[in-house]
Amino acid sequence: MVDLTALLTDLATESDQLDALVAPLPPPEWARPTPAAGWTIAHQIAHLAWTDHVARLAATDADAFYASVTSAPDPARLVDDGAESFLAPPATLLDRWRDGRSALAAALAAVPAGEKLPWYGTRMSSASMATARIMETWAHGEDVAEALGVTRPATERLRHIAFLGFRTLGHSFAAHGRAVPTTPVRVELVAPTGETWTFGPADAADRVVGPAVDFCLLVTQRRHRADLALVATGPVADGWLDVAQAFAGPPGTGRPPHADGTEVSAR
Template identity: 80%
Template structure:
């Protein structure tokens, strides 16, 4: 059984690491562009504050969550519009984000056993929601780190991101309008401490191997496949690395190869 308390502790640790990175920044640096087109450092934190609020709403008032989706004037711009709406001066935004993530932890803890929470195009257990929040916090933290020219040290918390990336194999194909694969895929990743994280049948012919960090960057679409040391064996595995997407919603645009963008920061 998944330990929700441990997941929430890892979510808090991931959030605190990013908080420590942005809290000392002067206001002008919050306005610095990140690799996500049109998004500044402030937009990245505003997005996390908004998604934490939406997750809390899903855990406490499903009807209000659904109303927030159906009342959106343009669903295709839901994420961008929300980031703009939640944007605020750094001190105010930090307070909102910190309060929101604490409220989310309390809300997820209070969900009755076995209950599923509504989300965008799916339903999730509290444990899955916490895992998704870890993934989002880490991924948007990467955008912030890229904008600041900071290289973050990978932690064991990446296992949550890698596991979610593996579990969403079918979602990646479906989001791109492709038939769901029938061949199983084995994933073997080298963890930050040198251990091996493995997912999927050990005897699967299709396989993905490489660094856990690279796999996480791929499934969150923070790096192009060409810039990563991942090896795919088999047709299904190869196609998967082109459509992998650990986040809900429509397919992302991904990032251009660094060589193609002509810069050390992904386009």
């Protein structure tokens, strides 16, 4: 059984660490551009606040969640419009994000065991939703940190993101219009502590090995595979590194190799 309480604790800790990064910023700094084209630090926090809001709707009022999807003026701009709708002066935005993430945690804790929540193109358990929120908070936190020139230490919470990245292998191929492979893939990652995290059958011929933080940067599309120390063996593993995405929905744009100098991140 997945420990939902532990997941929610890790989500709160991940959020608190990003909160500590942005809370001291003077208002003009919230307008600083981030690696996501057209998005400032304020957009990044507004996006998290908006996503927490719709996740809470999914956990408490499925009809309201579906209505928020079907009423979108332009489905292709759903994410951008969601972030824009939650923008506010920094102090107000910070309070909105804090209140929303607390409300989401309470809502997820109250979901009956075994119940699946609606989401974009899928359904997921409360534990999976909490894991996805950890992934999003970390990924958008990376964008904020990069904008501020800050390097955040890798933590054991990356295991949640790595697990989600592994579990979404099939979705990654399908989202890019490719046939979902049936060949198993073994993933072996060096954790921040130096131990090895493993996913998939030990005897799989197709493999991905490397640092856990690099794998997490790849599956959240925060770095191009060419800039990461990940090694793929086998055609399925190699193809996966080109399309990997741990988030739901259509394929992200990803980022070109760092040397290109024109980075555009997925949102």
